[in-house]
Amino acid sequence: AQSVTQPDIHITVSEGASLELRCNYSYGATPYLFWYVQSPGQGLQLLLKYFSGDTLVQGIKGFEAEFKRSQSSFNLRKPSVHWSDAAEYFCAVSPRRNDYKLSFGAGTTVTVRA
Amino acid sequence: GAGVSQSPSNKVTEKGKDVELRCDPISGHTALYWYRQSLGQGLEFLIYFQGNSAPDKSGLPSDRFSAERTGGSVSTLTIQRTQQEDSAVYLCASSQGGDPANEQFFGPGTRLTVL
Numbered sequence: 001a002q003s004v005t006q007p008d009i010h011i012t013v014s015e016g017a018s019l020e021l022r023c024n025y026s027y028g029a030t031p032y033l034f035w036y037v038q039s040p041g042q043g044l045q046l047l048l049k050y051f052s053g054d055t056l057v058q059g060i061k062g063f064e065a066e067f068k069r070s071q072s073s074f075n076l077r078k079p080s081v082h083w084s085d086a087a088e089y090f091c092a093v094s095p096r097r098n099d100y101k102l103s104f105g106a107g108t109t110v111t112v113r114a
Numbered sequence: 115g116a117g118v119s120q121s122p123s124n125k126v127t128e129k130g131k132d133v134e135l136r137c138d139p140i141s142g143h144t145a146l147y148w149y150r151q152s153l154g155q156g157l158e159f160l161i162y163f164q165g166n167s168a169p170d171k172s173g174l175p176s177d178r179f180s181a182e183r184t185g186g187s188v189s190t191l192t193i194q195r196t197q198q199e200d201s202a203v204y205l206c207a208s209s210q211g212g213d214p215a216n217e218q219f220f221g222p223g224t225r226l227t228v229l
Contacts, residue, residue, distance in 0.1 A: 102218070
């Protein structure tokens, strides 16, 4: 079955440390890939997306993600975490162009300690 | 301009009652989506509206769920005879079109609790 997996349910990181969130997908072709962030009491906000081209994509709030076809992965990274980055992060996949149905991973909750 | 808004923000109801959840999309957005977010799970697609086309209802979990979109704008998700397993956060999103290249903008959600 096609799926999106975020292996880490919860990650705790110190402020100023680096952060990496993992995302793996199982789709036959290269899908469209997204990372969203959900802060408490707020809706999801798009951080970045990958459709084609350069496999390292830059997003908002200092985040970046790298698409690795061989590993079917789209991991999210930030070099230096701020306390405001504490939130829940979702990886999402659209299997093909014109497919509006996004499939979401279960999410990773990030806690930032001082 | 204003983002996607949803009402109510919280709804507590008794098992067996009907509930209506409202979504006001961003003005001019032709595509509207409903998702359900259950505890510890990712978002689950429920239904999709695009302009005047017939909606894609393939994600609705049962015939107790229905949705409509009036005048290509406001949408209402109705759950009849609510069950405890319907407890979740219901999220609405809108975009300029159905192509995934068009960013989906999400509302803050309605938290539904069925007692």
